[in-house]
Amino acid sequence: MRACRSARDRLIVLLMARAGIRRGELAGLRRADLHFVLDARPLGCPVPGSHLHVIRRDNINRASAKSRNSRAVPVDALLMQAHDQYVIERARNAAAADSDFLLVNLFRGHIGAPMRLGAINELITSLSRRAGLQRRVRPHQGRHGFADNVVAAGGKLDELAELLGHDSLLSSQPYLHPSHERLRDAVERVPSPRLFLEGPHS
Structure with a gap:
């Protein structure tokens, strides 16, 4: 976590480590999938407490949930705090405003475009190296x-x-x-x- 240089990168690590999200599910998350509120009934969702929905879709970045069945995953305060920090970071980038994808390019590539699956691998490899870990860490290990x-x-x-x-x-x-x-x-x-x-x- 200390090796992360942005709020987005911290959110990515926490989504894998604290919600068990697969790489494809992570890159396919939409902002509307996050119900980080105590009562989501006004959103038309009966699931109690803060949570996120993993939904299988065809995405332009080729990210996909493995299971055909949707699921709701509870999230904790740490993950919600990381999300709030990312929302502030993302709001500074006008090119990201129109994308419904949760995770978008903010620093390189086509700014505002949804992150590629390979970019998540590259991030975890870079964080492992920056943290001085002896062995390579892969996204699925989260x-x-x-x-x-x-x-x-x-x-x-x-x-x-x-x-x-x-x-x-x-x-x-x-x-x-x-x-x-x-x-x-x-x-x-x-x-x-x-x-x-x-x-x-x-």
């Missing part, structure tokens, strides 16, 4: 990190599948990477029979 955090915080497999947009629980299983601490906790939760602890003659 999604894996999101899944790890949801499960570590007590999230269930069906909740994870819904958040990630998986039709089957089996599709979510590759995203489960139990840490050594979680594995130890799992073993320690299994009760030990007193018979084995105290011996037969106690």
Whole structure:
């Protein structure tokens, strides 16, 4: 995050890491997909709390959601704050005003045009290098990190599948990477029979 040089770049990183958004879903988001309000019913949306919608569309930048089924993903205050900062940054660029795409070119290329999928890869590679990371980070790793955090915080497999947009629980299983601490906790939760602890003659 400290390697980011713009509010837009911080928002991109947070959308992948805190909402589990795929690269194609990210580049295809429209401003109208973000319901960052407590009550979205005036917008015609029954989903409670702040959230974003992932919707499969044909986009001019070739970005696309993988699943045919739309989903709503809850967002936290950190992500909403990053979005607010990006809105201010974007408003300074008149060429970006007419685009319905959330993420647009602000600094190079065709200003105001929706970001390309490759530009997101280039950004993450550049941020990894700028942050001095030893290995290259790919956009999809943010999604894996999101899944790890949801499960570590007590999230269930069906909740994870819904958040990630998986039709089957089996599709979510590759995203489960139990840490050594979680594995130890799992073993320690299994009760030990007193018979084995105290011996037969106690």
